[in-house]
Structure formats: C-alpha cells, structure tokens
Amino acid sequence: MRRELLQQVRRVVIKVGSRVLTVEGGGLDHDAITRLCDEMAGLRKQGIEVILVSSGAVAAGRDALRSADTTLTIPQKQAAAAVGQPLLMQAYQQACTRHGLVTAQILLTAEDLANRNRFLNARTTLESLLTAGALPVINENDSVAVAEIKFGDNDNLSALVTSLAEADLLLILTDIEGLYSANPSSDPDAQLIPLVRSITREIERMAGGSSSNVGTGGMATKVTAAKKAARFGVPTILAPGKQPGVITAAVSGQEIGTLFLPARDGLNRRKHWIAYTLRPAGKILVDAGAQKALVAKGTSLLPSGITGVEGRFERGRCVRICGPDGVEIARGLSDYSNSEIQLIAGHKSAEIEQLLGYRYGDDVVHRDNLVLINSI
Numbered sequence: 001m002r003r004e005l006l007q008q009v010r011r012v013v014i015k016v017g018s019r020v021l022t023v024e025g026g027g028l029d030h031d032a033i034t035r036l037c038d039e040m041a042g043l044r045k046q047g048i049e050v051i052l053v054s055s056g057a058v059a060a061g062r063d064a065l066r067s068a069d070t071t072l073t074i075p076q077k078q079a080a081a082a083v084g085q086p087l088l089m090q091a092y093q094q095a096c097t098r099h100g101l102v103t104a105q106i107l108l109t110a111e112d113l114a115n116r117n118r119f120l121n122a123r124t125t126l127e128s129l130l131t132a133g134a135l136p137v138i139n140e141n142d143s144v145a146v147a148e149i150k151f152g153d154n155d156n157l158s159a160l161v162t163s164l165a166e167a168d169l170l171l172i173l174t175d176i177e178g179l180y181s182a183n184p185s186s187d188p189d190a191q192l193i194p195l196v197r198s199i200t201r202e203i204e205r206m207a208g209g210s211s212s213n214v215g216t217g218g219m220a221t222k223v224t225a226a227k228k229a230a231r232f233g234v235p236t237i238l239a240p241g242k243q244p245g246v247i248t249a250a251v252s253g254q255e256i257g258t259l260f261l262p263a264r265d266g267l268n269r270r271k272h273w274i275a276y277t278l279r280p281a282g283k284i285l286v287d288a289g290a291q292k293a294l295v296a297k298g299t300s301l302l303p304s305g306i307t308g309v310e311g312r313f314e315r316g317r318c319v320r321i322c323g324p325d326g327v328e329i330a331r332g333l334s335d336y337s338n339s340e341i342q343l344i345a346g347h348k349s350a351e352i353e354q355l356l357g358y359r360y361g362d363d364v365v366h367r368d369n370l371v372l373i374n375s376i
C-alpha cells in the first residue's frame with residue numbers, strides 16, 4: 001500500500017528536528033548531517049526534488065556560546081539562533097559538496113507566508129532553486145521573529161512549506177520511531193502506530209509535548225502538521241531521523257515510522273492558504289440565518305446577515321466569522337474593511353453603494369475565499 005502511494009512522489013519536504021542534528025550534550029552531529037545529505041543527494045539522483053526544513057540553529061548556537069543556562073530566555077534563543085544558523089549551513093554545505101550539491105538558505109517568518117505576494121515570491125524562488133539543482137534549506141528566521149510573526153515550531157513551518165512548494169510528501173524526522181499510542185517516556189505500554197488513516201481527536205489526544213530540552217512542540221505539533229498536509233492532499237511520514245537509511249526507506253515505501261494518509265476531501269490551494277497560513281485580523285458576527293446559509297449551503301456572506309464586527313482590518317484581510325453564540329464557524333478574506341462593514345451590516349447588498357458611496361461587490365466574504373471551520 002505504501003509503495004503504491006509513494007510511487008508518484010516527485011517532490012518531498014524533509015523536516016529534521018534538533019535532536020536528530022545534535023549530539024547528546026549539545027553541538028552539531030556531523031555524522032548524522034553527512035548521512036542525511038548522502039541520502040538526500042541519492043533522492044536527487046533518482047529525480048526526486050528535496051526541500052529541507054531544518055531545526056538545530058538554537059541548539060548549535062547554544063553549544064558554540066557555551067551557555068551555562070539550562071533554559072534560555074527568548075532573546076538568548078534569538079542570539080543563539082544567529083550564531084547557530086551559519087554553523088548549521090556550513091555543516092550542510094560541507095556534507096553536500098561531495099555530491100556536487102549546492103545548498104541555499106531561506107529564512108522565513110510567518111509574515112512572509114501570510115502575505116500573498118511574498119508567498120508567491122517565495123514559491124518562485126524555491127522553484128528556481130530546484131530547477132537549478134540546489135538543495136533549499138529552510139528555517140524560521142528566529143533572530144527577528146517575535147511572537148506575533150512566529151510559526152512557533154518547524155513542524156508547522158514544514159507543513160506550510162509543503163503547500164508552498166506543492167510537494168507530494170512531507171517526511172518529518174525526529175528522535176523517536178513514530179507516533180505512539182501515548183508518550184513512551186511516561187507510558188511504558190505505549191505502542192507504535194504504523195498507519196493513521198484519518199487524524200481524529202483520539203489521535204490528537206495521543207500526541208503529547210516534547211520530553212527533550214532542545215525539541216519544540218513535541219508530538220502534538222507533528223500531528224497538527226500532518227493534519228495540515230493531509231488537508232492539502234499530501235501524506236506525511238514520521239520517522240526516526242538517527243536511523244541510517246531512514247530517508248531512502250521512507251520515500252521508497254518501506255514500513256518505517258508512522259504514515260498519515262492524505263484526506264480525501266482536501267482543500268484547494270487558495271483555501272488551504274486562508275485556513276492555515278493567514279492570521280485572522282478581526283471578527284464578523286452573523287445571525288442564525290447567515291450561519292445556516294454558510295454552513296449548510298456553502299453560500300457567500302452577505303451584509304444582510306451580519307450583526308456586528310470586531311477588530312480593525314483593511315479590505316482583503318483574513319477574518320473569523322462567528323455565529324450568534326460567538327463560536328467561529330468559518331474563516332475568510334473580507335472584501336470590506338471593519339469600518340465599511342459597520343455601515344453596511346444588516347442591510348441588503350443593493351444598498352451598499354448608497355451607504356458607502358461606492359461598492360466592491362455584493363458579498364462581504366465571497367465563498368471562494370471562505371473556509372468552514374469544520375473542514376479545517
């Protein structure tokens with residue numbers, strides 16, 4: 001089954017966690033990096049394009065700075081990332097040179113992908129690098145990212161890169177065999193789950209936080225990342241990064257780690273971007289009639305069903321759409337700003353021009369730009 005599913009893979013995003021890239025006690029694990037680069041070069045030789053999302057900058061920088069602190073403050077982590085990122089790139093470059101493979105660094109913040117123009121620019125750059133035969137190495141731009149513009153963890157970033165690059169497989173390499181029925185460091189009876197057909201609440205509940213002091217997010221963020229990829233129609237394999245041959249085995253369809261199958265009813269590219277990459281800038285409140293029309297009939301949101309608006313946002317921004325009980329039912333791009341919505345809320349679309357002196361269209365959120373929460 002795996003083999004058939006993976007036969008078509010032509011472009012893979014490989015995410016490698018900090019613990020895979022470092023030795024016990026800190027510092028980059030050059031042997032592991034060499035091995036991973038050998039395997040990635042092997043994929044390229046088979047005609048499979050590879051995009052690497054690599055963690056490890058903070059861990060490498062912390063080791064180089066010989067920091068005695070057990071837990072780092074955010075500014076200390078940002079400084080460590082600035083020191084560690086070039087060391088990480090140097091290690092990849094060295095390991096790839098023997099294969100004639102050139103590496104390219106791309107550092108991203110959440111803002112870069114939330115802006116459609118920058119998102120498309122980043123996509124073009126990735127395409128050019130792959131066409132030129134280079135290995136793009138992506139990491140979060142930790143040294144400049146603050147909470148509001150952070151992806152938070154590289155698992156999430158790797159899922160967004162999968163959609164950005166339109167890859168057909170996400171491979172997450174971590175410090176454990178795969179997803180277990182519970183965190184094995186606290187439950188000795190935990191069992192490895194080789195196949196996840198659908199990412200249900202039960203699966204999400206199994207995934208806990210990280211047990212290491214260098215990992216961010218633990219299993220929970222990996223399952224969320226797999227869910228995002230699944231919604232994009234892409235399978236995810238979670239596999240043990242320290243195991244020699246892991247990349248080759250996973251991509252060729254051997255039984256290793258956990259395979260998460262893609263969702264059957266995935267979102268199209270644009271809706272995926274709205275649902276997962278954008279951050280809502282405000283809230284539009286709607287009445288029960290509008291809620292029913294959106295959820296049951298998949299219609300656009302018209303001003304007549306709007307009862308209120310919260311937050312300040314320009315036309316074109318992503319907003320939450322909430323029902324009469326305040327619960328979010330959908331998310332979408334608003335064709336009107338919050339102040340315009342305030343003036344047209346509760347009115348018929350035919351009155352928009354009279355109320356504002358101009359109109360952009362009948363809908364406040366067009367159905368092509370709207371994603372129902374129950375489909376996310």
Ligand SMILES: Nc1ncnc2c1ncn2[C@@H]1O[C@H](COP(=O)(O)OP(=O)(O)O)[C@@H](O)[C@H]1O
Binds near residue numbers: 178179185
């Ligand atoms: N259900 C689970 N199955 C496997 N690992 C789990 C589970 N719940 C929590 N974990 C923890 O998640 C860790 C992997 O996440 P993390 O430390 O963030 O790795 P990485 O650095 O690769 O992102 C595992 O080592 C384990 O301690």
Ligand SMILES: N[C@@H](CCC(=O)OP(=O)(O)O)C(=O)O
Binds near residue numbers: 019140
């Ligand atoms: N961007 C950070 C890694 C953040 C992260 O998600 O780490 P990990 O859980 O080890 O994949 C770094 O390079 O250190």
